[in-house]
Amino acid sequence: MEISTDDKDARWRVIATDLRAAILDGRYPPGGALPSEPELVRKYDVSRPTVRKAIETLVSEGLAYVMRGRGSFVRPMPERRTILITDRDRPDLAAPGNHPDVQAFGWDLAQRDHEAPLFTGEKTTANRNVAVLLGVRSGHPVIHRRSLWHRGHTAAVHGASARLEINSYTNADLLPAWDDPKRHAQYRKRPDFFYQSLTREHGPVRWMTLTTARIAYEDERTTLGMDYAEAVLIIRRTMAHPNGHPIEVTEVKAPANRYEIGHHRELADAPEADLTPQELADNGIDLVI
Amino acid sequence: MEISTDDKDARWRVIATDLRAAILDGRYPPGGALPSEPELVRKYDVSRPTVRKAIETLVSEGLAYVMRGRGSFVRPMPERRTILITDRDRPDLAAPGNHPDVQAFGWDLAQRDHEAPLFTGEKTTANRNVAVLLGVRSGHPVIHRRSLWHRGHTAAVHGASARLEINSYTNADLLPAWDDPKRHAQYRKRPDFFYQSLTREHGPVRWMTLTTARIAYEDERTTLGMDYAEAVLIIRRTMAHPNGHPIEVTEVKAPANRYEIGHHRELADAPEADLTPQELADNGIDLVI
DNA sequence: CATCATTTGTGCGTATGTATC
DNA sequence: AGATACATACGCACAAATGAT
Numbered sequence: 001m002e003i004s005t006d007d008k009d010a011r012w013r014v015i016a017t018d019l020r021a022a023i024l025d026g027r028y029p030p031g032g033a034l035p036s037e038p039e040l041v042r043k044y045d046v047s048r049p050t051v052r053k054a055i056e057t058l059v060s061e062g063l064a065y066v067m068r069g070r071g072s073f074v075r076p077m078p079e080r081r082t083i084l085i086t087d088r089d090r091p092d093l094a095a096p097g098n099h100p101d102v103q104a105f106g107w108d109l110a111q112r113d114h115e116a117p118l119f120t121g122e123k124t125t126a127n128r129n130v131a132v133l134l135g136v137r138s139g140h141p142v143i144h145r146r147s148l149w150h151r152g153h154t155a156a157v158h159g160a161s162a163r164l165e166i167n168s169y170t171n172a173d174l175l176p177a178w179d180d181p182k183r184h185a186q187y188r189k190r191p192d193f194f195y196q197s198l199t200r201e202h203g204p205v206r207w208m209t210l211t212t213a214r215i216a217y218e219d220e221r222t223t224l225g226m227d228y229a230e231a232v233l234i235i236r237r238t239m240a241h242p243n244g245h246p247i248e249v250t251e252v253k254a255p256a257n258r259y260e261i262g263h264h265r266e267l268a269d270a271p272e273a274d275l276t277p278q279e280l281a282d283n284g285i286d287l288v289i
Numbered sequence: 290m291e292i293s294t295d296d297k298d299a300r301w302r303v304i305a306t307d308l309r310a311a312i313l314d315g316r317y318p319p320g321g322a323l324p325s326e327p328e329l330v331r332k333y334d335v336s337r338p339t340v341r342k343a344i345e346t347l348v349s350e351g352l353a354y355v356m357r358g359r360g361s362f363v364r365p366m367p368e369r370r371t372i373l374i375t376d377r378d379r380p381d382l383a384a385p386g387n388h389p390d391v392q393a394f395g396w397d398l399a400q401r402d403h404e405a406p407l408f409t410g411e412k413t414t415a416n417r418n419v420a421v422l423l424g425v426r427s428g429h430p431v432i433h434r435r436s437l438w439h440r441g442h443t444a445a446v447h448g449a450s451a452r453l454e455i456n457s458y459t460n461a462d463l464l465p466a467w468d469d470p471k472r473h474a475q476y477r478k479r480p481d482f483f484y485q486s487l488t489r490e491h492g493p494v495r496w497m498t499l500t501t502a503r504i505a506y507e508d509e510r511t512t513l514g515m516d517y518a519e520a521v522l523i524i525r526r527t528m529a530h531p532n533g534h535p536i537e538v539t540e541v542k543a544p545a546n547r548y549e550i551g552h553h554r555e556l557a558d559a560p561e562a563d564l565t566p567q568e569l570a571d572n573g574i575d576l577v578i
Numbered sequence: 579c580a581t582c583a584t585t586t587g588t589g590c591g592t593a594t595g596t597a598t599c
Numbered sequence: 600a601g602a603t604a605c606a607t608a609c610g611c612a613c614a615a616a617t618g619a620t
Contacts, residue, residue, distance in 0.1 A: 010607060020506065026417055036585060047609050052586085060349035060518065062504045068586045069616030080501060085552065128315065212369060212549035213502030213520040215351040217309065229349065231502040231520035231545070256520065260501035263374065263552065299588060325604065336590050341605085357605045358597035 011046050015054035023063050023074050030076035034064060037072075062229050062257070075228055080260045081162070083235065083252070085209050121145045121188045123172055123179075130169050133238070133249045141172035145194075148223065162258045163225045170248040174202060195248075198239065202247055209237045213256055224255050231256035300335050304343035312352050312363050319365040323353060326361075351518045351546075364517055369549045370451070372524065372541070372576045374498050410434045410477045412461055412468075419458050422527070422538045430461035434483075437512065451547045452514045453576065459537040463491060484537075487528065491536055498526045500550055513544050520545035541576075 022028050035043065040051040055072050058064040066072045124144050131138045145168040177183045177197060187194045199205055216224065216232045224232065235252040311317050324332065329340040344361050347353040355361045413433050420427045434457040466472045466486060476483045488494055505513065505521045513521065524541040 012607080016507070024506075038585080049610090050608060053607090056345075057507075060504070061506055063506070066586070067617090069584080069618085071585065082499070208551075210371070210549045210551050211500060213522055213545040215349075215504060215518060215520055217313075217350060217352075218306075229504060231504055233502055256502040260499045261550075262497075262499050301588080327604080338591090339589065342588090355605070356598085358599080358603080360604065 011044065012050045012053040012057070015040060015044055015046070015051065016057040019054065019058055020061070020063060023058070028074045030074050032074050034072040034074065060229050062231075065228050078258055080258060082262045083233075083254060083259050084262050085211075085235070086263075120147070121178075121184070126169070130249075133236075134169060134171050134246050136171055143170040143172050143175060143178055144168070145170075145188075145191075150225070162255065163223070165220075165223060165253045166250065167253075168248060168250045170198070171246070174198065174247055195239075198247055202241065204242060205247060206240045206242055206244075207237060208240060209235065211235050211261055216255075220253065224253065226255050226257075233259055233261065235261065300333065301339045301342040301346070304329060304333055304335070304340065305346040308343065308347055309350070309352060312347070317363045319363050321363050323361040323363065349518050351520075354517045367547055369547055371551045372522075372543060372548050373551050374500075374524070409436070410467075410473070415458070419538075422525070423458060423460050423535050425460055432459040432461050432464060432467055433457070434459075434477075434480075439514070451544065452512070454509075454512060454542045455539065456542075457537060457539045459487070460535070463487065463536055484528075487536055491530065493531060494536060495529045495531055495533075496526060497529060498524065500524050502545055505544075509542065513542065515544045515546075517546075522548055522550065524550065 019028075019034060028034055034055070037048055037051050037055070040046075040054070041048055044051070055064065055066065058072075059066060063075060064072055065075050122144055123141060126134060126136055126138055126140045126142045128138050130142060130144075131140065134140075134142065136142070147166045148163060149166070150163045172178065175198060178187065183193075183197075187197070211233065213231045213233050216226055216230055220226070220232060221230070226232075233252075233254045233256045235254070237250045237252075238246050239248040239250075240246050308317075308323060317323055323344070326337055326340050326344070329335075329343070330337055333340070344353065344355065347361075348355060352364060353361055354364050411433055412430060415423060415425055415427055415429045415431045417427050419431060419433075420429060423429075423431065425431070436455045437452060438455070439452045461467065464487060467476065472482075472486075476486070500522065502520045502522050505515055505519055509515070509521060510519070515521075522541075522543045522545045524543070526539045526541075527535050528537040528539075529535050
C-alpha cells in the first residue's frame with residue numbers, strides 16, 4: 001500500500017503542521033476560514049479521514065474550531081483580562097466573592113441561578129483530592145462552598161461571556177458554628193463573615209497562593225462557557241495555621257484564554273487598595289484574590 | 290443504517306464519557322491500563338475507529354496516554370515543583386538564566402547542546418506577536434535570546450526530564466552595543482551583563498510579570514519534553530520605562546503538569562534571598578523570576 | 579416555501595505497517 | 600516466530616446543518 005510508514009511524516013501530521021504554521025504566521029487570519037475538507041483532500045491527495053484527523057489536531061490544540069455545515073475557522077484570541085493576586089494578610093480583600101469587592105471590579109451580574117446567596121454551601125465529605133489539600137483523610141467532613149460568576153457580554157467573539165468558578169473547602173471540625181442555622185445563612189451570604197469566623201477562632205493565619213493550569217475537562221468547559229479546547233488557570237489559595245496545617249482552601253478556575261494573572265506591585269505606584277473600582281476595571285482587572 | 294443520529298449520544302461520546310468518569314473516579318487508577326481497543330469494541334459493540342475516537346478524546350484532554358503495541362493508560366500526575374515570582378526591582382535575581390542562580394536552584398545540567406553560551410542570541414525582526422509585546426512595528430529589528438534548561442531525571446514517570454524554555458526579546462534600537470563583538474560574547478554568556486547594560490542606559494525601569502496558559506502546540510511538546518497533551522504555563526515579564534514603554538520581554542514556558550507558580554511572600558518568614566540554594570530546593574523551588 | 583449543493587458529523591469495514599511481549 | 604495491540608490510511612454510506620437558488 002506504500003503508506004509513509006514513518007510516524008514522523010504521517011500524512012495527517014504533514015497537513016496539520018502546514019496548517020499550524022500558516023495559522024501562526026497569519027496566512028490564515030483569525031476568524032478566517034480554513035480550506036474545506038474536500039479542498040484539502042484534493043490538495044494533498046489523501047482521503048477524507050486523513051484530512052479530518054489533521055483538523056481535529058488543530059482543534060485540540062486550540063488553534064481552530066469547526067462549525068458543522070459551514071467549515072473550519074481560525075480561532076480568534078480574545079483579549080485577556082487580569083486576576084490580581086495580593087500578598088497581604090488582608091482577609092477582607094482576600095475573601096473571594098466578597099460581594100462589594102467583586103461586583104465593583106467589573107462583574108455585571110453576580111447572580112447564580114437567580115438565588116440570593118453568593119455561595120452554595122453544604123457539608124459533605126472529602127474526596128481524595130480535597131483530602132490531600134486539607135490534610136485530612138478521605139471521607140472526613142468538609143464544608144464545600146461554591147460560586148459561579150459571569151461577566152457580561154463584552155467584546156466576546158462568540159457571544160459567550162467569561163465565567164469564573166470558585167470552590168472553597170474547609171475542614172468542618174474547624175468551624176462548628178456552621179451548623180448554627182442563623183450563622184449558616186450569614187456565611188452563605190457574606191463570605192467576609194465566614195473568613196472572620198475562621199480567623200477569630202484560629203488566630204493568626206498564613207495565606208499561600210499557588211497557580212497552575214491544565215487542560216479543561218468537558219464538564220468544566222460547559223460550566224466555564226469555554227467553546228473550544230482550552231486550558232484552565234487554577235489558582236489555589238490556602239489559609240493555614242502558622243505551623244502550616246491547612247484550614248481552608250479556595251480554588252478559582254478561570255479560562256486561560258480570557259485571563260492572565262498579575263500581582264499588586266504591577267499597578268503603577270499606588271497599591272491597588274487605593275485605586276477606585278473604576279480605575280481597577282480600567283486597568284483590566286476583574287478580580288482580586 | 291440506524292446510527293444514533295443525535296450528536297449528544299454519539300457512540301464515541303458515550304464511551305469517552307464512561308471512561309472519563311471512571312478515570313476521575315479512580316476506578317481506573319493512575320498509571321493503570323484502560324481496556325484495549327478490541328475489548329472496548331466488544332463491550333460497546335462498535336467498530337474500532339469509534340473506540341479509537343473515544344480514546345483520542347481522552348488523550349487530548351490529558352487524561353490518558355497510549356503506548357503503541359502495549360495499550361492505553363491513565364495518565365499519572367507528577368508532583369509539581371515551584372517557580373517563584375519576585376516582585377522586587379532586582380535585576381540580578383530577575384535576570385533569567387543567570388547562571389549561578391539557576392544552577393543553584395536545582396538544575397543539574399544547564400547546558401544547551403553542549404555549547405558554551407547560556408543563551409543563543411541573534412538579531413532578527415519582530416513577527417506580529419513580538420511586535421505587539423515590544424510596542425514596535427512588525428519587521429522592526431529585535432534581539433532574540435533563547436535558552437533551554439532541563440532538570441535531571443527526577444521521579445519522572447516516563448523518564449522524561451522537566452524542561453523550561455526561556456525566550457527574551459529586546460528592541461534592538463535600545464541596545465546598540467549588541468553589535469560590538471566583545472560585548473556580544475559577554476552578553477551571551479552573562480545575562481546579568483545584558484540586563485545591567487539595559488538598566489544603565491535606560492535608567493530606572495519597571496518590571497511587570499503576567500502569567501497565563503494555553504494548550505501546548507506539537508512543536509512545543511517536543512522541545513519541552515511533554516509526552517502528552519498538556520497546558521503550558523506562560524510567564525511573561527516585561528522590563529519597561531517608567532512611562533510604560535517596553536524595553537525587553539522575557540517569556541518562560543513551562544509544562545503545566547510539572548510546575549506551579551508561587552510568590553516570594555509564601556516562603557515562611559524569611560525572604561527568599563536569605564535562603565540557601567539547598568533550602569530553596571528543599572522547598573521545591575526550581576527557578577526564581 | 580421547497581430544493582439543492584456544499585460541508586461537516588458519525589460510523590462501518592478493510593488493509594497494512596510496526597511495536598511489544 | 601507468533602500473538603496482541605496500536606498507527607496509518609483508504610473507501611464508502613448516511614445524517615444533519617448551512618446557505619443559496
